[in-house]
Amino acid sequence: MKRSPLLSGLTYSTVVTLVGTLLASLLMLATDLSESSWLRTTLFIHGLSLLIGGFVTGKRCESRGWYHGGLLGLVYTLIVWMIGFLAYDSGLTQELLILSGIVLVMGALGGMIGVNVKK
Known part of the structure; x- marks a missing residue:
């Protein structure tokens, strides 16, 4: 049974996001890192995962690949927005718009690289 490419990419992105968030949290707990650097760290983790x-x-x-990767970025952004809206009652913020741009570009870039890699 062949899995959907979009579902596979979303699964990998979610796992990388969860592991990256856990590592960043442990790093902040163990060091004197301020929470002001958290936005950059979060954007980096989301970009890498996409x-x-x-x-x-x-x-x-x-x-x-650019199309499927960009579509992955769009779906990922909608999931992040829905989680933020349902769990924290947050609306459309500037940070979410920045995140949307980053994940769309990184997803499309990852898709282009993935299509062109030899099997």
Whole structure:
């Protein structure tokens, strides 16, 4: 049974996000890092996770990697927004718009790389 490229990329992105968030939290707990650097750290973790997820999506779909990776970024952004809205009653913020731009670009880039990697 062949899994959907988008679902595979979303799974990888979620795992990388969870592991990255856990490591960043442990690092902040163990050191004197301030919470003001948390936004940059969060954006880096999301960008890296979408680059990896886009790569997986592009490799599995074998064509139009930018499209599938960008679609992955869009779905990921909607999931992050829904979690923020339902759990914290947060609306559309500037940080979410920045995150949206980063994940769309990183997902598309990962998809392009994934399509062009030799098997």
